[in-house]
Amino acid sequence: MTLDETDRRILRVLQRRGRISNADLSEEVHLSASACHRRVQRLETEGYVRDYVALLDARRMGFPSTVFVEITLTAQADEVLEAFEKAVSRVPAILECHLMAGTADYILKVVAEDTEDFARIHRQYLSRLPGVAQMQSSFALRTVFRTTALPV
Secondary structure, eight states: OOOOHHHHHHHHHHHHOTTOOHHHHHHHHTOOHHHHHHHHHHHHHTTSSOOOOOOOOTTTTTOOEEEEEEEEESOOOHHHHHHHHHHHTTOTTEEEEEEOSSSOSEEEEEEESSHHHHHHHHHHTGGGOTTEEEEEEEEOSOOOOOOOOOOO
16 A cells, blocks of 8 residues: 555644544545545554554653663574563563664663662663673663654
């Protein structure tokens, strides 16, 4: 499926206002309600819209600290990668895990209440991850910019 400009307008609005009613969405993108509904269903079915979520404020939820953790593994063998990925996906404080090209094998995005909480997360979870040879943590001092919206 190829996206046309109307599909892109729908996706831009849905990224900003996921709870918008179909009537309001159709008005905003200049379509009839039924045509808009069909397009949204098609975008969902085709996998362009993966899910609808509520984005919580980490600071208000008690997690004002963001820590980026670079992980270097002992080896690049499939079984080492798979064991690490399986274990890391079960750590509740990890929001993201990316396999990297470069000096680190993985980079993790971790949220914590404070440095003491991160020390607990490190002790309880990170230090026990399989196949880890080296770990380097960097605390974000301030988030300058954050978005979940893709450039559609």
